[in-house]
Amino acid sequence: MAGCTLGAIVEGWSIESMQEWANFIGDPFPPVDYWSQAKDPSNIRYGKSSNYAYTRNGMSGVPVDDDITYTLLGLLIVEEYGKDFTTQDVAKAWKKYLPIACTAEDIALKNIKAGISPYQAADHDNPYCQWIGASIRSDPWAYMAPGYPEKAAEMAYRDAYLSHRRNGIYGEMFFSAAQAAAFEVDNCIDTIKIGLTEIPSDCFLAQAVRWALEEAKNIKDYRDARQAVDDRFKGMSSVHTINNACLTIFGLIIGGTDVTKVLSQTVAMGLDNDCTAATAGSIVGAIVGKSGIPEHWYKSFNNTIYTYMNGVEVFRIDDVINRFARQAEIILEF
Structure with missing residues (x-):
């Protein structure tokens, strides 16, 4: 939730635009805390939360944010x-x-409402079927299958197939x-390598992930990461699965187990940076646990999450955590 919230009001901004905004409001860049001010503070996102609320x-x-909403919907x-x-x-x-x-997701929702089978909803008039929308829905299956990557991936498949x-x-x-995997290992590189075991080894995403792992030795910061991805994936949509996955990996490798550095560097890379920072945060957070997360990232959450669900x-x-834990107990009884 911290990574998502940090990136939400600069989602899709260029590095230069974020840098200029940070300079204008007197914030450090890359950000090491939530933004002190938002552009258009009264603008309402998803019909619920003003930019000021971030x-x-x-x-x-x-x-509110769709990344967080889909995590709760999975539960x-x-x-x-x-x-x-x-x-x-x-x-x-x-x-x-x-x-x-x-x-x-919009296409799939419209298609199922029109009577198209859920198993065909992603196939009709859907030019977005390889975009990042499914990746942002990855978290709940992991939270309900901690330490059991095969099961998490299998549930993720059933969810993703709709759209x-x-x-x-x-x-x-x-x-x-x-x-x-992050619940059972102590570094992000192992989580990435384990993640690779659950997708086809010759798919474009797997190829890109292996490239990112190799290229990481040349990546020192967010600018290097973004330049490498832009060079590698020229012309790819800024909300595609593959380029954003590579940025997520670079953010994790640059930051290691330093939660603030992971979130800061990943958001600063741009592209779909609320999504990438949410995913990177999910992984590093599972590795270090609550004790490894600086309090300023969660102290203003006030035990409350807002969504736009009906x-x-x-x-x-605290209730959400208990409910995820209860489902994990059921799922892990195999």
């Missing part, structure tokens, strides 16, 4: 349909809880497996 002094609870899916939920169950949950969606294909699906599987707009963090 700032250091304006935050009172975790403000609701397993609570309501069990650990053996199907892609059809995912579709039912989307129709019940999601008033809005973006890109591939994505090929590398779009593999992105969710890869990061779910990496996040699950009928469930407010969650309590």
Whole structure:
């Protein structure tokens, strides 16, 4: 939630734009805390939270974002349909809880509402099927299968199939497996290598991940990372699965187990930087645990998460943690 919230109000900004904004408001860049001010502070995101709510002094609870909403929706899916939920169950949950969606998710939601089978919803009029939308939904499966990457990836597949294909699906599987592994290893490189074992070895995403692991020796900071990715993936959408996955990996390797450095460097890289920082934060957070996370990243969450889901707009963090843990107990009873 910290990485997502830090990146949310500069989502998609260029490095230069973020640097200029930081200079203008007197914040350090890369950011080492939440932004002190937001552009257009009264602008409302997802019809719920103002930009001001994402700032250091304006935050009172975790403000809305689709990354966080899908993490909670994954929990609701397993609570309501069990650990053996199907892609059809995912579709039912989307129709019940999601008033809005973006890109591939928007297409899939419209298609299932139009009567198209959940197993074909990603195939109709969907130019976004390899974009990052599935990858941002990777977290809940890992939280419910900690230390069990195979199971996390398998649940991620069933979820991703509703809206994505090929590398779009593999992105969710890869990061779910990496996040699950993060509960049992002590460094991010091991999580990435374990994540690779759960996707086809010859897919474009796997090739890109192996390139990123090798290229990391030449990456010193966020500027190097962004330049390497821009050079490698010229013309690729800024919200594609593959280029953003590489930035996430670079952020993790640059930052190691320093949570602030991971989030700071990943957001500073740009592209879909609320998504990449959320995923990087999920992995490093699982490695270091709460004791390894500086308090300023969560003290203003006030045990509260806001979402835009129908009928469930407010969650309590301690309750969410207990519910994820309960499902993990059920799933790990194999």
